[in-house]
Amino acid sequence: MPRNSRRGCGACPAGTEKPRAFPFANPAPLSPSLIAAMALSFFIKNKKAVLNRCRDDYATKMRLKYAPYYLVMESQKDTTVRLGGRDMIMLSSNDYLGLSFHPKVIEAANAATRKWGTSTNGARSSNGSRAFHVELEDKLAAFLGKEACHIHAAGYLSVMTTVATFAQKGDVILADKNLHSCLWDGIRLSLATVERFSHNSPDDLREVLSASNLDAAKLLVVEGVYSMEGHIARLPELTDIGEEYGCFTILDDAHGFGVLGRQGRGTTEHFGLNDKVDLICGSLSKSLASTGGYVAGSREVIEYLRTNSKQTIFSAAISAGQTAAAMAALEIMQAEPQHLERLWANTKKYKTMLRGLGLDIWDSETPAVPIVLGSKERVYPFWKALLDKGVFTVMSIAPAVPAGKDLIRTAISAMHTEEQLEKIAEAMAFALKKL
Numbered sequence: 001m002p003r004n005s006r007r008g009c010g011a012c013p014a015g016t017e018k019p020r021a022f023p024f025a026n027p028a029p030l031s032p033s034l035i036a037a038m039a040l041s042f043f044i045k046n047k048k049a050v051l052n053r054c055r056d057d058y059a060t061k062m063r064l065k066y067a068p069y070y071l072v073m074e075s076q077k078d079t080t081v082r083l084g085g086r087d088m089i090m091l092s093s094n095d096y097l098g099l100s101f102h103p104k105v106i107e108a109a110n111a112a113t114r115k116w117g118t119s120t121n122g123a124r125s126s127n128g129s130r131a132f133h134v135e136l137e138d139k140l141a142a143f144l145g146k147e148a149c150h151i152h153a154a155g156y157l158s159v160m161t162t163v164a165t166f167a168q169k170g171d172v173i174l175a176d177k178n179l180h181s182c183l184w185d186g187i188r189l190s191l192a193t194v195e196r197f198s199h200n201s202p203d204d205l206r207e208v209l210s211a212s213n214l215d216a217a218k219l220l221v222v223e224g225v226y227s228m229e230g231h232i233a234r235l236p237e238l239t240d241i242g243e244e245y246g247c248f249t250i251l252d253d254a255h256g257f258g259v260l261g262r263q264g265r266g267t268t269e270h271f272g273l274n275d276k277v278d279l280i281c282g283s284l285s286k287s288l289a290s291t292g293g294y295v296a297g298s299r300e301v302i303e304y305l306r307t308n309s310k311q312t313i314f315s316a317a318i319s320a321g322q323t324a325a326a327m328a329a330l331e332i333m334q335a336e337p338q339h340l341e342r343l344w345a346n347t348k349k350y351k352t353m354l355r356g357l358g359l360d361i362w363d364s365e366t367p368a369v370p371i372v373l374g375s376k377e378r379v380y381p382f383w384k385a386l387l388d389k390g391v392f393t394v395m396s397i398a399p400a401v402p403a404g405k406d407l408i409r410t411a412i413s414a415m416h417t418e419e420q421l422e423k424i425a426e427a428m429a430f431a432l433k434k435l
């Protein structure tokens with residue numbers, strides 16, 4: 001083909017284009033090792049972008065500078081932990097009923113581990129269920145007044161998959177603005193449209209619902225007890241409105257289970273409206289003194305979960321030790337009501353003391369008690385002063401909590417002693433002076 005017959009670039013007459021600024025316009029053949037080196041440098045650049053992101057992350061830098069999280073305890077007994085060679089009162093654990101050191105719970109976990117080994121080493125869809133899985137599921141379902149239950153190796157997994165499995169693209173999820181991160185993750189995975197309503201506000205739920213797509217399938221997602229605020233969901237009003245609009249209702253009762261209701265069955269027992277909630281999910285790591293999670297509902301709904309939940313099908317089942325610990329705790333809860341009574345007596349005493357000091361506990365109604373200080377500049381010295389006085393708590397700062405609600409999260413256990421409550425009171429008074 002004659003040179004000047006080449007098709008032009010449009011701007012230049014044919015045959016007059018400038019050579020393109022491309023270093024290999026007339027390339028000599030490249031050696032394989034040069035190509036490999038070029039590809040490597042390209043990928044190293046990409047990898048460096050991720051490494052730099054980690055290195056430059058402000059939140060990580062601040063966490064490492066002030067070191068308030070991931071502190072390494074040397075030992076623990078009941079509500080006392082040993083940190084840096086000092087005994088401290090644990091005031092941020094969710095061991096509400098104080099059963100994680102109960103001799104029967106420990107023995108049950110040990111015996112199950114001896115019998116079944118330490119791990120299930122795979123998912124139940126491929127390795128099969130074990131008798132202990134089915135036993136705990138049956139007991140939990142009966143306790144919660146539901147037909148069926150499925151347990152997972154983490155509460156986060158149970159709760160996340162509950163939303164992710166039952167909602168799908170095209171559906172509308174009505175979500176309280178203050179939901180836990182595992183619920184937001186489930187919402188995101190589901191690809192459904194999310195409509196948020198103001199925290200615990202039936203009025204706003206109604207308003208949002210009335211403006212939403214009436215034809216879409218709808219799911220109402222709430223927590224029974226909000227873990228940061230300690231608020232109890234206004235379940236009667238919320239479920240009434242949900243029912244009016246045909247919502248499928250999901251309740252994460254991680255912090256209500258074992259705490260609310262005459263027998264600790266949770267938020268639905270507290271209000272006596274079990275039938276208004278389609279699915280109750282939650283954690284075994286709080287009142288049930290173990291780790292793991294559960295989802296309870298009608299049989300057809302739980303069987304749908306077993307068929308469709310990726311987090312259920314492709315994740316290893318909960319171990320025998322974890323399951324047995326939760327099962328023993330569940331039996332103790334029912335046989336020994338004194339733990340629940342003591343939890344509430346301790347909670348009352350603790351809150352009276354905090355209010356007496358003029359601290360803002362965000363109208364907490366439960367043993368999950370925030371101390372709202374309003375900014376991270378106030379939270380850190382308060383937290384540090386408590387630590388210096390031998391009280392271990394956790395800071396929660398925006399965006400983990402709404403702006404202006406930066407707080408110290410505390411939780412009371414049935415296991416806290418009178419002496420510990422007095423020491424906590426002294427530490428709070430001391431910390432207050434540091435503000």
Ligand SMILES: Cc1ncc(COP(=O)(O)O)c(C=O)c1O
Pocket residue numbers: 154155156157159180182223227252254255282283284285286291292293
């Ligand atoms: C409300 C709520 N749901 C679910 C979870 C997850 O439970 P787990 O920690 O057992 O994974 C938590 C954990 O703190 C929680 O607070």
